[in-house]
Amino acid sequence: MGIAGLGRLGQRHAQHLARHAPGAQLVSACSPVAEERTWARETLGVQTLHSDFQAFVQDPQLDAVVLVTPTTLHAEQTMAALAAGKHVFVEKPLSLDVETCERVEAVAARHPGLVAMVGFVRRFDPSYRQARADIEAGHVGRPFLVRSQTCDMHDPAGFFVRFAPTSGGLFMDCSVHDIDLARWMLGSPRALRVFASGTIALHPDLAEHGDVDNGMAIIEFEGGARAVLYASRTMPHGHETTTEVIGTQGVLSVGVGAHRDRVQTRDASGVHHRPVADFFERFHEAFRHELDAFVQACRGGPPTGLSLADATAATRIGQAMRRSLHSGQPETV
Ligand code: NAI
Structure with a gap:
């Protein structure tokens, strides 16, 4: 290789x-x-x-x-x-x-x-895989709403401001993962319409690139399913990727609390635990599993489950979100 x-x-x-x-x-x-x-x-x-x-x-x-x-x-x-x-x-x-x-x-x-x-x-993260298997097994009934966020710990140096001209902006860089997750969890329905908004909380230099450091969006899918997404570059405490899947018979969530480990301290000032620092820490296993899956597929093993059509669908939705951010109007996907 x-x-x-x-x-x-x-x-x-x-x-x-x-x-x-x-x-x-x-x-x-x-x-x-x-x-x-x-x-x-x-x-x-x-x-x-x-x-x-x-x-x-x-x-x-x-x-x-x-x-x-x-x-x-x-x-x-x-x-x-x-x-x-x-x-x-x-x-x-x-x-x-x-x-x-x-x-x-x-x-x-x-x-x-x-x-x-x-x-x-994220499709190779053990917790997300389990969540998908639970949905397939019917544990939440019919899933109809995904709430998902990708929130990075604030980097005061603002590396993402330098990347803004080529990264595609907050939605294409970060929310693209949540878009793919929402499609995966909901069984890949066709996206019809999005509405997005955003704000600059800490990095005014993003304005000249038409980007924001906090953004949110609603995706409407054919058949009635919906996704509500949030992405942020300015979390003070750590990296918090969280996804909730709401179904007719249950609710499933992944990553709530962004716990680094199982240690919790309770003292006079409150209840504390350490948070995950960044996406490398959160997804280090998944990064290995995805490459292993690729190698095995190249060697004639099982298909990875991901197609280029999934990537096209994610770009189509992410770009509609960017258009909506700029137009202030709902946009057809
Ligand atoms: P980076 O800027 O740190 O690395 C880019 C690398 O590409 C550098 O080594 C640079 O020398 C090299 N490069 C530039 N032009 C080249 C060329 N013509 N041929 C070969 N190499 C060339 O960027 P980073 O953060 O490593 O991101 C790389 C990609 O990975 C991005 O597209 C980003 O969206 C993606 N990414 C995905 C993540 C995920 O969660 N799946 C997380 C972080 C990044």
């Missing part, structure tokens, strides 16, 4: 592929940054290193590639990898543009023997 992109998330994926993923051998890495290539060689022993993506992806020794590059490169690199005959794992979102997602789907359709998977990591 080869990996392109060795930044914040890419280094973690590379470490897992090089050291832990059963059945995988990480033999090549690609980054335009010399220090990142040196890191891959010295830390992981990766022998083949590229600064040029085309040279990387054409390498005949590779069966599969993992793309952890900036969002704006995902679609073109995925199509190049498929055309070169490689299985592809690409980080979310596939593209900020629905038509581009559809172009990638068309290329993938011409290569039915290749696995193409987008990193909706």
Whole structure:
């Protein structure tokens, strides 16, 4: 396997592929940054290193590639990898543009023997998997409402302000996970309409990029199901990803309280527990499981359960949310 992109998330994926993923051998890495290539060689022993993506992806020794590059490169690199005959794992979102997602789907359709998977990591989190299994087993009756949030601990340096021009904004960067979860939990109904709003609580520089640091949205699905989403970059206490699925016979929730461990202190000032710090801490197991699932699928194992059509659907909804944020009106999906 080869990996392109060795930044914040890419280094973690590379470490897992090089050291832990059963059945995988990480033999090549690609980054335009010399220090990142040196890191891959010295830390992981990766022998083949590229600064040029085309040279990387054409390498005949590779069966599969993992793309952890900036969002704006995902679609073109995925199509190049498929055309070169490689299985592809690409980080979310596939593209900020629905038509581009559809172009990638068309290329993938011409290569039915290749696995193409987008990193909706939460589908591989043990708690979310259990929740999905419980819903399938009928424990909440018919699910009709998902309330889901992705809330990051505030980073006063505001790295996301620097990323705002390329990340697609709060909804495409963060809520895209909740959009996918809502679809998954509700059985993938078609989204009809969204209404979104948002506010800037702490980072006025986001305004010039048309972005917000706190955003909320309602999604209306065909058949009556609804989702209510919230995303924030400004939580003071930690990372809090929470999802609630409300059904006709029960309510199920994942992640409430953002507990780091099972320790709780009760004293004169109240009841306390430590919170999860960031998404790496919350989803470290899921990041490993998703890559393991990709490797197994490439080796002829079970399909990952995620299709490129899921990525297109998430982009379609996320972009309608962004339009609604700007227009102040409900938007058709
Ligand atoms: P980053 O900016 O830290 O890393 C990007 C990497 O891509 C860098 O190593 C850079 O040198 C490399 N790169 C740039 N141009 C390249 C090219 N042409 N060919 C090969 N490599 C190139 O970004 P980060 O935070 O690691 O995010 C990467 C992607 O992962 C983003 O699309 C983001 O949306 C996604 N992501 C997904 C998460 C999840 O929960 N599934 C969490 C964090 C990020």
